[in-house]
Amino acid sequence: MIPVWRKSRRSTNQGGACVEVAKLAATIGVRDSKRPNDGHLTLSPEQFAALSQRIKDNILDL
Template sequence: MSCPTWRKSSHSTNQGGECVEVASLPEAIGVRDSKNPDADNLTISPKVFDALVRRIKQGELNA
């Protein structure tokens, strides 16, 4: 089994803010903290990931 290719969010910075990476897995989407890539990651279905991204873009999850 090959290692997934992780992509860092375009909103991530080198100054330690919002460092998120995602990877396409065989049947899911992986999400992890790019500052700590060896820690556990979140694995969610593509459908849930799409809904999450849509809600973020619409500003529904802003604190």
Template sequence: MRNATWRKSSRSNDTGGECVEVADLGAAVGVRDSKAPAAGHLCVDRASLRVLVSRIKA
């Protein structure tokens, strides 16, 4: 996990807004709060993340 490359949306900005970061962990995706990266992360399987994102966009 220490070597994971965390990314956030290209639509986010540096004005202190709330952002979610994701990292490719192979079979899963790491998800964390960009404002509190030391607070930990969630591991989500790719299929579940696709469902979540599609429901958020709906």
């Protein structure tokens, strides 16, 4: 399966820090949209959901 990487609709193309996500076989891939060939972080669906929630709750210092 070839992963389909996508950016959030909220991301901008004005030099912002953007990530892309893709559903992989049993995990979620996360990578830097500016450097897609540098590899990606692999998270379980539960880890990805927890990370997303922490971002939404403004818990992380981004």
